Amino acid sequence: MKFYNREKEVRYLKTYCQLEPNSILFVYGPKSSGKTTVMLKVIEELRNKDIVFFYYDLRKYATPTKKEFFKIFFERSDKKYVPNKLEFNLGVFKFGVERELNFKEFSLNDVFAKINESINEVIKEGKKPVLVIDELQKLKNIYFNGEKSLLNELFNLFVHLTKVRHSCHVICLTSDILFIEEIYRNSSLKNASEYYLIDWLEKEDIKKILKEESFSEEEINYAINYLSLPYEITELINNKKLGLTVEETIKKWINIEKDKLLYLLANANVDEGKINTILSKFKNNIKVEAKEIIKKELINEFKFLVNNEVLFYDIINGIIKPTSIKKWHAIKKLKI
Numbered sequence: 001m002k003f004y005n006r007e008k009e010v011r012y013l014k015t016y017c018q019l020e021p022n023s024i025l026f027v028y029g030p031k032s033s034g035k036t037t038v039m040l041k042v043i044e045e046l047r048n049k050d051i052v053f054f055y056y057d058l059r060k061y062a063t064p065t066k067k068e069f070f071k072i073f074f075e076r077s078d079k080k081y082v083p084n085k086l087e088f089n090l091g092v093f094k095f096g097v098e099r100e101l102n103f104k105e106f107s108l109n110d111v112f113a114k115i116n117e118s119i120n121e122v123i124k125e126g127k128k129p130v131l132v133i134d135e136l137q138k139l140k141n142i143y144f145n146g147e148k149s150l151l152n153e154l155f156n157l158f159v160h161l162t163k164v165r166h167s168c169h170v171i172c173l174t175s176d177i178l179f180i181e182e183i184y185r186n187s188s189l190k191n192a193s194e195y196y197l198i199d200w201l202e203k204e205d206i207k208k209i210l211k212e213e214s215f216s217e218e219e220i221n222y223a224i225n226y227l228s229l230p231y232e233i234t235e236l237i238n239n240k241k242l243g244l245t246v247e248e249t250i251k252k253w254i255n256i257e258k259d260k261l262l263y264l265l266a267n268a269n270v271d272e273g274k275i276n277t278i279l280s281k282f283k284n285n286i287k288v289e290a291k292e293i294i295k296k297e298l299i300n301e302f303k304f305l306v307n308n309e310v311l312f313y314d315i316i317n318g319i320i321k322p323t324s325i326k327k328w329h330a331i332k333k334l335k336i
Contacts, residue, residue: 029198030312031175132168137179163192200228221245228325258331274301276336
């Protein structure tokens, strides 16, 4: 679908990948805003432009362990490294058949040496290496020898590859906004990182695709007041093909969102009064300045709402909003 292409975002990331590496890029945004789709589009369009992508999608691993980390990032192969081959969701820092992966003996030094070897091989062939990790924060609970955090060590490597050597782009995608906050407030990473927001779809983009799908002006005007994410537009188009009207589809979705919110709040060990204090700020405003909500007495409830994808915290721009426009309308229907 055309609205997945996100021309502005694709153009930005394509240009970024072709510049000299100088920082870690964190691509963040609300869940389901299309970060992965945009990145895969960039990889597809640049695959024959002397750029080699090492791409890892960690979303499919619920709780990676040290052993799973090795399996995700490495694999044995009888074939020589092929720089032009596009490999989604596969370990491409490969060991040859002469080396067995003994996970008990395998160390971080082995990992980093192999990453550097693969990157140097790409550079020697006159190509640009780009390392892309989707949902990097899933590695934050992995420790080596009970003390070294994998994530901290990886960041040290990433800074070396980008800020120090300028040899490899490192792009991290995440919907975990509290993870982005940790990075943003980390003094050692502050001068070695950049941030790029992939947010809700623009209303004009939604209008364009719905018009091409033969929606009427009335249907389009109704939809853009309630929808903001790519998958919602896809489902709306499919529901219309099934004979459901735009209005009944969206009203049903909002009621479902409201019921999910009520269930979440009823079964959570949080202060109901503080939750209501936070959510009440969105009764008349879809965006609220972060300083109005992030207060010591509300911090636990705020983190609960962010972790459960009720609210999206854009730390870079200092605003908080519901994770979607649909969610906002559901919040407004709550009795708070």
